[in-house]
Amino acid sequence: MATDLSVTTAPAAWSSDGRTFTCTTELVEAPAPGDVVVLEPSPGQQLLAQVRASSPLPGGEGRFGGGGQAVQASGVVLGPLDASGGPTSAPVQPFASAVLRPASAPHLEALQRARGAGLEVGSWHSGDVEVPARLRAGGFNRHTFLCGQSGSGKTYSLGVVLEQLLLHTALRMVVLDPNGDFVRLGQVRPGAPGEASERLAANDIRVLRPEAGGGDPLRLRFRTMPRAAQAAILRLDPMHDRAEYNLFLHLDESYYEKGLGPMVTRLRAGEDDERAMAQRIENLGLLDWEAWAGELTSAAEVVAGGARATVMDLGGFRDPLEPQAVALDVVESLWAQRESRTPTLIVVDEAHNLCAAQPRGPLQTALTERLVQIAAEGRKYGLWLLLSTQRPSKIHPQVLTQCDNLMLMRMNSPGDLAELGAVFGFAPEQMLRSSPFFAQGEALFAGGFVPAPMLARMGARITQEGGSDVAVPLP
Incomplete structure (x- = not known):
């Protein structure tokens, strides 16, 4: 619906379908992509909406009576507000004009509450308003992709998410950890909140490491693997x-x-x-591998034995193929037991090592093919992936395209952002394009595990981070 900007003296919004809206305003008052706003088409009627894009209008200088630049913003209508201030699913009729104002903190809180978002992972900024950022636990019944370049805070932030899932769900977790970043997931840091710390420490979190005698061993059992997986080990x-x-x-x-x-x-x-x-x-040197279980318990047996979370420290083996073999044994075991429909989150950190776009060698190929099958079919069995890596192009495309949740941290590569925009069409383009300017610990969340796409700053960890970069020594 057209609007005569030459006579517009205040922000105006309109909708031709009741699902999307467009508004015009002055640059200094324009809401940014991601901001939540309230629309008032008529007295007593309020709609919650979110801006997804904005751009200057050509020739729009001075259209509001001053020297400012006119801006057109567009977005989606989230729903009519109920008495609690949250959106409902009731249909919205098209409207020719609506007053637009920023949403308040109670509006943002009510939106998260209405959409079942309760996992607090940090803070959500919308305009000048800040509230706790919460994810939907129920949204993790879809595959999730976490991406961010080195130094963006990706590993730390993943730890925040895993802690919240341990605290507020009964999900079984299997963490494939190539760098030992999550080996202290069960160790509460000094000064962490008492109640949350006690609940987190009460979980059965098993950490498996390659070193014999260094706690629970990380091992596999050859004879229980499927023949195709055994053949992959034998190349x-x-x-x-x-x-x-x-x-x-x-x-x-x-x-x-x-x-x-x-x-x-x-x-x-x-x-x-x-x-x-x-x-x-x-x-092949297979007789010298440390990974054979022998009389010990294998990692697959630990997972099947009922551990709430199993962290597999894949670093430290002498042969670089041993981590792939152990991971393959566990993934094959989970797939073989899929009919039990035990809700399980398979977390793959540095996922390009285990789920490569172009796998090399029989072991990596077998592991990637099984993860591709889990991505395509695992959801109906309660097997869900959470993949973390620095670059989307390194992940097998048949896995990436099955992900319905996106957590994006700082990403400078235009090519990577273009690929993310093509794969994750539900992530607003302009919000994606802001990624190169994120500070460490800032993230864009989009998909089924958030009530609406949000730009958030991650909060503090409850447990201790397992790994860290080596600092440059100073004199």
Whole structure:
């Protein structure tokens, strides 16, 4: 609906469909993308809305009677306000004119309450108003993507989110942690709030590490893995290594039920193909891996045993393929037990290492293919991914496109922001474009786990951060 700007003397808003709105105002009074506003189409009628875009009007200088620049802003109508100040789902009729004013703190609080957002992760700024920023716990039944360049506060912020999920949900968590950043997730920091600290410390949080004798060991069990996963560890290709692969498929389980060592001894005494497989295992150095469980409990068994959260410190193995093998064992186990429909959040930090856009080698390929399947089919079984990385282009596209939640921190690359805009169409473009100017710890949340797209500053951790950068020594 057109508006004659030449006679406009105050901010005006209109809607042709009751779902979106447009307003004109002066630059100094214009709400920014992400700001929540209240629209009043008629006396006694109030609508909550959010600005998603704004731009100067060509030739709009002085259109409001002064020397200022006229701005046109547009956004979405969130719903009519009820007695509590929160939006309802009642339909809204088109309107020709509405008074626009900034939303108050009670409006923002009522919006979050109405949409079931209760996980407090920091502070939400809308115009001059600041309230606690809260996520919807129910929104984590979709896959989530967290992205931010080095130094943006990504790892610290992920810890804030995981703490809130531990405090306010019964989700089982499996954290694939390549840098040891979450190994202290169960250790409360000094000065943390007492009640929250006690509740968090009461959770059964298991931390598994590679080092023998360093607490719970991080191990895998070869004999319980699916044959395809076992073949990936042996780097057997079904076509290139036809004879060996076929022999392996038909091996009796008694060959490897006591481990790879006895298996190699038995294969050495066999025919040519059996001896070739024994040589393969020895040449790959698999007998020297630290990751074999033996008489110990495997990571998959810890998860299946009912631990509330299992943090797997994947760093520290001598062979770089061992972390991939342990992760594959756990992911395969979760998929094999999917019919139990146990709600489980699979957190993959530095996800490009385990879910690469272009996987290299049989192990990474097998792991990526299983994560792709979980991304496509896991939601109906209660298996949900939370992927964290620095660049979206490094993540397999069939996983990235299945994510319905976005948490974006500082990102300078125009190419990466363009890709995020193409994949996450629900994230307002102008809010995405503000990412290069985020301070450390600031984030854009969009998707089903927030009541509306929000720009937030992350709050303080309750537990201690596991890893940190090495500082430059000064004289």
